[in-house]
Amino acid sequence: MGDRLTKGILRIMKEALFVDFIKGLSLTLRYNLSESVTMRYPDEEKWIPYKRFRGVHTLNRNAEGKELCVACELCVVACPTNCITVVPMEDDTGRGITDRVAKIWTVNLLRCLFCGYCEDACPTTAVRLGRDYERACFDLSCAVLNREELLSPGEVPGEFPGGVVVKAALERTAGGIKVKADLSKIKEYKVVK
Amino acid sequence: MPDKALIIEVIIMFIKLFVIGSVLFGLPIPLTWLERKVAGHIQVRLGPFRVGPHGVLQPFADMIKMLLKEDIIPSKADRWLFPIAPIMALVPAFMVFVAMPVGDKITLPFIERDITLYVSDMNIGVLYILAISGLSVYGIIFGGWASNSKYALLGGLRSGAQMISYEVAMSFAVVGVVMLSNSLSLVDIVKSQSGGFLHWNLFYLPVGPIWFFIFLTAGFAETNRIPFDLPEDEGSLAAGYHVEYSGMRFAYFMLAEYIAIVTISMLSVIFFLGGWDDPLNLGLPPILWFAGKVGAFVYLFMWIRFTLPRYRFDQLMTIGWKILIPLSLLNILVTGIMRI
Numbered sequence: 001m002g003d004r005l006t007k008g009i010l011r012i013m014k015e016a017l018f019v020d021f022i023k024g025l026s027l028t029l030r031y032n033l034s035e036s037v038t039m040r041y042p043d044e045e046k047w048i049p050y051k052r053f054r055g056v057h058t059l060n061r062n063a064e065g066k067e068l069c070v071a072c073e074l075c076v077v078a079c080p081t082n083c084i085t086v087v088p089m090e091d092d093t094g095r096g097i098t099d100r101v102a103k104i105w106t107v108n109l110l111r112c113l114f115c116g117y118c119e120d121a122c123p124t125t126a127v128r129l130g131r132d133y134e135r136a137c138f139d140l141s142c143a144v145l146n147r148e149e150l151l152s153p154g155e156v157p158g159e160f161p162g163g164v165v166v167k168a169a170l171e172r173t174a175g176g177i178k179v180k181a182d183l184s185k186i187k188e189y190k191v192v193k
Numbered sequence: 194m195p196d197k198a199l200i201i202e203v204i205i206m207f208i209k210l211f212v213i214g215s216v217l218f219g220l221p222i223p224l225t226w227l228e229r230k231v232a233g234h235i236q237v238r239l240g241p242f243r244v245g246p247h248g249v250l251q252p253f254a255d256m257i258k259m260l261l262k263e264d265i266i267p268s269k270a271d272r273w274l275f276p277i278a279p280i281m282a283l284v285p286a287f288m289v290f291v292a293m294p295v296g297d298k299i300t301l302p303f304i305e306r307d308i309t310l311y312v313s314d315m316n317i318g319v320l321y322i323l324a325i326s327g328l329s330v331y332g333i334i335f336g337g338w339a340s341n342s343k344y345a346l347l348g349g350l351r352s353g354a355q356m357i358s359y360e361v362a363m364s365f366a367v368v369g370v371v372m373l374s375n376s377l378s379l380v381d382i383v384k385s386q387s388g389g390f391l392h393w394n395l396f397y398l399p400v401g402p403i404w405f406f407i408f409l410t411a412g413f414a415e416t417n418r419i420p421f422d423l424p425e426d427e428g429s430l431a432a433g434y435h436v437e438y439s440g441m442r443f444a445y446f447m448l449a450e451y452i453a454i455v456t457i458s459m460l461s462v463i464f465f466l467g468g469w470d471d472p473l474n475l476g477l478p479p480i481l482w483f484a485g486k487v488g489a490f491v492y493l494f495m496w497i498r499f500t501l502p503r504y505r506f507d508q509l510m511t512i513g514w515k516i517l518i519p520l521s522l523l524n525i526l527v528t529g530i531m532r533i
Contacts (some may be wrong), residue, residue, distance in 0.1 A: 007250075021501070024500045024501065025496065025500050028235045028499060028500040029498065031230065031235050031236070031237050032234045032235045032496070033234075036233070036234060036237055036238050036239045037237050037238065038238045038239045038242075040239070040242070049434065090209070091409070157519070
């Protein structure tokens with residue numbers, strides 16, 4: 001009985017002195033003085049996805065620099081939207097790992113679902129979905145990617161772990177707008193307690 | 194032909210009125226930016242960021258938007274009251290500033306003339322302010338009635354009821370201040386609090402803090418700010434007296450609200466925090482002290498807005514009538530005893 005009475009008196013005193021208000025206000029003041037977590041894309045920062053991210057396709061080479069694609073057309077068969085076109089060719093110059101290479105390898109990004117079936121179907125790990133997700137442009141020039149563009153290295157190397165926000169800058173060039181990331185400057189978020 | 198000194202006095206008065214008018218019309222520009230920035234940072238995000246550096250041009254963009262919006266008047270709206278309501282809300286908000294002092298006297302450098310930093314130091318300034326701010330209820334009632342919409346009417350009536358009930362509590366708080374400072378003139382109230390922190394009405398224990406709390410609570414309710422903004426937020430949900438207004442008419446209601454916030458902040462500073470008094474003797478000009486204190490209160494309004502949930506309407510009326518008024522009466526008794 002005495003314990004409940006003291007608890008009751010304490011509760012009334014706390015309500016009279018607005019202890020709960022003060023607690024709430026001090027919390028919001030602490031949040032007010034802490035750093036914001038907004039990602040300032042594209043002017044200052046950019047999100048680099050994880051390695052498993054299914055972005056725009058890449059055609060890979062092996063360690064000696066030879067193209068891995070043997071134009072087996074398994075990716076063509078696997079694709080649910082028929083957006084990949086592959087035409088094989090015989091080549092003795094040693095461009096690829098065997099004498100069969102791709103003469104034409106195009107993917108129509110407007111039809112692509114980015115499902116990753118082509119990646120799963122490829123027997124030589126040639127086609128992989130990379131980490132590029134910025135494909136906006138003013139005409140249909142960015143719609144279809146051909147072999148040369150797919151073979152060129154992407155902005156994020158394969159070994160980079162990803163899943164972080166890095167410093168970036170927006171570049172307006174004659175060819176279009178690009179957000180250039182600096183992979184060495186990874187943003188550290190301070191936890192707001 | 195009146196003599197030269199009188200003409201100069203009248204001209205100076207018109208200049209002061211012009212300055213007050215332009216400052217008050219320009220006030221929402223920094224205040225809306227500050228509100229959105231404070232809202233953002235309390236919610237651990239940036240506020241407006243793209244329009245200018247750190248979003249400082251955002252209020253100008255909003256102003257251009259408001260000016261260019263279509264002015265929609267409901268077809269069955271009351272033909273005269275509908276346009277008058279925003280003006281009825283705005284004019285009393287401006288009129289209050291005739292009696293509000295910002296400082297005491299400054300000496301102009303080149304002309305070697307003293308001008309007082311208030312338009313008029315009425316010896317019943319407090320009464321004038323309470324009376325004029327009571328007129329702003331009309332803008333809300335007219336807005337709710339003239340919109341010819343059930344929800345606007347209910348919202349307007351609720352807001353009107355809230356404002357008149359908290360006016361009683363605010364008047365009691367002002368009576369308490371008058372008892373502590375022995376004058377109804379605002380400049381004398383500030384002067385009676387000079388001499389350091391302990392002379393402020395806020396620290397006149399035990400009644401000072403209670404009067405301050407009552408005044409501030411009633412002030413939050415008068416300006417329809419959170420935690421007492423149920424009639425206004427119902428405007429974003431379903432109702433509220435300004436739901437049928439668009440463009441500049443709505444902007445006038447918003448302008449009236451921000452000016453009311455500044456009014457309550459200035460009154461709190463004048464009544465309880467010693468106005469432009471310099472407690473630490475730092476030698477800064479008094480108007481800077483005044484601006485700093487008022488700015489702190491404006492921040493307090495915004496800080497509380499983004500912290501507290503809002504009261505339900507019956508809780509709101511309970512607080513106004515059943516808690517603040519008995520507390521005020523008790524406090525008047527204690528203040529009277531202490532001032533014997």
